[in-house]
Amino acid sequence: MKPSFNRILAAAITAVTLFTSPAFAQEKSIVLSSTTSTEQSGLFGFMLPIFKMKTGIDVKVVAVGTGQALDIGRRGDADVVFVHDKPAEEKFVSEGFATKRTEVMYNDFVLIGPKSDPAKIAGGKDIKVAFQKIAAAQAPFASRGDKSGTHAAELRYWKDAGVSVAPGPTWYKETGSGMGPALNTASGMNAYILADRATWLSFKNRGDLTILVQGDPKLFNQYGVMLVNPAKYPHVKKAEGQEFIDWITSKNGQDVIASYQIGGEQLFFPNAKK
Structure with a gap:
């Protein structure tokens, strides 16, 4: 027996409701241009799932050398840059590719x-x-x-x-x-x-x-984080990128960094200014 028109209409409404519900909404995400040390040390594998669980924001990491990471930011191909070369980071800010550099941690x-x-x-x-x-x-x-x-x-x-x-x-x-x-x-x-x-x-x-x-x-090896300047690149996800920076420099984010260990040894030491 052919399904009635009402049943077809009800199924259509259900499908539309399902696929427009928050569970199927486009996932929030940012691109993070960072160093190989933060990736290869396992810190991101430990930290980013915790950040996503708290905020719903997925962080897509591009792990390269600091010079390349900054160049990615200069091209506007990242939302946030997280690196460890203070003179180069300060130059990045002075050139207008970011408005602020925030210290996060050191080893x-x-x-x-x-x-x-x-x-x-x-x-x-x-x-x-x-x-x-x-x-x-x-x-x-x-x-x-x-x-x-x-x-x-x-x-x-x-x-x-x-x-x-x-x-x-x-x-x-x-x-x-x-x-x-x-x-x-x-x-x-x-x-x-x-x-x-x-x-x-x-x-x-x-x-x-x-x-x-x-x-x-x-x-001494200091790490800093910067939001790529949205005034220069309007497509930069300002709100989500700033949320990542705010979290990683918050007490919760700093505690997560401090808790990451290998063989009982702490790898990074948080020092964001309170």
């Missing part, structure tokens, strides 16, 4: 190298002296070479040590890769490498590598 860089330690730097706390010894020994060094925040810090340390690595000497290899792949290269080469502590703690393929130098105040 530190560590100098990794083979246990055999041909440059004899183990146990040192002076990054300048360590870099001078590596250059003097012409010991293999793997650089990210990708204009990331870590690469920018490394180049500052070489400059402070009075060592020129451009054009690169034979012992100096630029990988042009993120932190994890660069660590893999260093492991394969038995080379020294500068890494952020968070990615190192989550890195499995260590081979003969270990932390050799740490604790120098110059190794």
Whole structure:
């Protein structure tokens, strides 16, 4: 028997109601341009589901080096930028690509190298002296070479040590890769490498590598977050992007960052200004 007109009409109304209900409404989302360290350390995998549960906003992460992350923001291809190169971030703001930079958290860089330690730097706390010894020994060094925040810090340390690595000497290899792949290269080469502590703690393929130098105040590694300027790029999701920034710098967001650990060790330390 053919269904009655009333039944067809009722089914149509039900379908329209169902697909226009909040459950089927378009999901709120933002694009977050960030560093490989926040992604590869596992922080985003831990933190972002909590943010989504609280706000309903899905965060789509583009994880690249800080230089590339800022360039993505400059093109207006991200709503929020979350990176770790303060001078470059301040320049981003001064150029008008963001109106404000907010500090979120910090950790530190560590100098990794083979246990055999041909440059004899183990146990040192002076990054300048360590870099001078590596250059003097012409010991293999793997650089990210990708204009990331870590690469920018490394180049500052070489400059402070009075060592020129451009054009690169034979012992100096630029990988042009993120932190994890660069660590893999260093492991394969038995080379020294500068890494952020968070990615190192989550890195499995260590081979003969270990932390050799740490604790120098110059190794401090600050992260900042910025909303891409909606006055420059009207399509930027201002409300949702600002909600992410407000949450990550709130007590709840800061507590979530502090609670992320690997092997009982805290990876990031929240320091958003209250």
